[in-house]
Amino acid sequence: MxxxxxxxxxxxxxxxxxxxxxxxxxxxxxxxxxxxxxxxxxxxxxxxxxxxxxxxxxxxxxxxxxxxxxxxxxxxxxAQYDFAQHEITDATVQERAVFAGGCFWCMVEPFETQEGIISVLSGYTGGDVTQPNYDQVSGGYTGHVEAVEIIFDTRKISYQDLVEIYWQVTDPTDEFGQFQDRGVQYRPIIFVQNEEQRKIAEASRQALSESGRYAKPIVTSILPAQPFWPAENYHQQFYRKQPKRYKKIKQTRHQLAVMQKLTKVWRKPKN
Incomplete structure (x- = not known):
């Protein structure tokens, strides 16, 4: 240069x-x-x-x-993320969904690899500061959580499908973080865009609670969508840019999830 x-x-x-x-x-x-x-x-x-x-x-x-x-x-x-690609181009068949479930490094790949996903953006939402940066959010100073904003094609994948994927990759019983990610910035939240999404998310959460899959209460919050601030370029599509590091983080997350499920089975009272 x-x-x-x-x-x-x-x-x-x-x-x-x-x-x-x-x-x-x-x-x-x-x-x-x-x-x-x-x-x-x-x-x-x-x-x-x-x-x-x-x-x-x-x-x-x-x-x-x-x-x-x-x-x-x-x-x-x-590797520069094209932020301009993350937009709804046809509101009749495209929607947004926002999920917080721990470090956003682990929340992109499970959604982005699904058919019907147009774009997944890592970012920050739910806080009190405009245009927060990573230092502020990771320090827990702004009230934001790390989250992903998803633009999807409703003809190919439904919001219900996305919620079900969300339950599979998070721990809905942990309100103080997710797996190895600890702190208020990692708490699990579904941010709904409208009344229809709210009804779907609440019904799905209730069904999960009644399923018996977890011995502990389901604590994932369902809140109205708030301003979503894109994270810095370095954090976008982390699983693609650093596959080896992402694989290690994902494996650790999976191992903690398995251990937690075993603990839940062991703690579950006998009939």
Whole structure:
């Protein structure tokens, strides 16, 4: 990349409100060096070294992490989600559905791989702050939960079908998180778009409660849809961009779900 283009990238990250203060200090230093007489390669090499410890722990803010991946030549840094594709183009046959069920990294693939799904977007909803960022939500400071917003074709898949998938990939008895994801930002909630969705979700929840599949009460909330804020590019379609890491997270989630079911069977009183 040319020096002028790199300076523009650094400038945008410096102005990005989601960039942490320490990250911004490193970016400003690099930008100033490039603006004078610094070698592009040498400046970026020093910046990479300063970011590396946090990058290896996946602890850079999302946009800076994307930039870091591009610096080290990782193709993940070039993977850009097309946010413009996530829209309803025909309201007569398309609807939205919003589900919160733990980390949104694990909530995309179960829905996106179904026939009739047009788009799945990771994001934040249910809180009090406009345009929240990942640091704010993951810290539990805004009241938001991590969630997915789904646009689907009602001719190919129904809202009832989506709710049933939701029950299969979440623990509806845990109101303090989901599996290994703990905190208010991971609580299970179905956000309904209209009265029809509310009736379907409530009837499905009641049927699940009466099914005897769980010894504990069903605590998943059903709430009216609230503003949905897209998560940063780094978090979109995580299962596609980082399949190995996603597989490990998914396996852990599955193992905890199996253990929990065994515990529930063991605790269930005998007739």
């Amino acid at each position: 040319k020096k002028d283009e790199e300076i523009t990238t650094l400038y945008n990250l410096i102005l990005n409100p989601n960039t942490r203060d320490w990250e911004r200090e490193q970016l400003i230093k690099a930008k100033e060096e490039l603006a004078t007489s610094g070698s592009l390669k040498e400046v970026l090499d020093r910046l990479e070294v300063s970011f590396r410890p946090l990058a290896l722990r996946q602890n850079l803010t999302p946009d800076v992490m994307d930039f870091y991946l591009r610096m080290v030549g990782d193709p993940l840094g070039e």
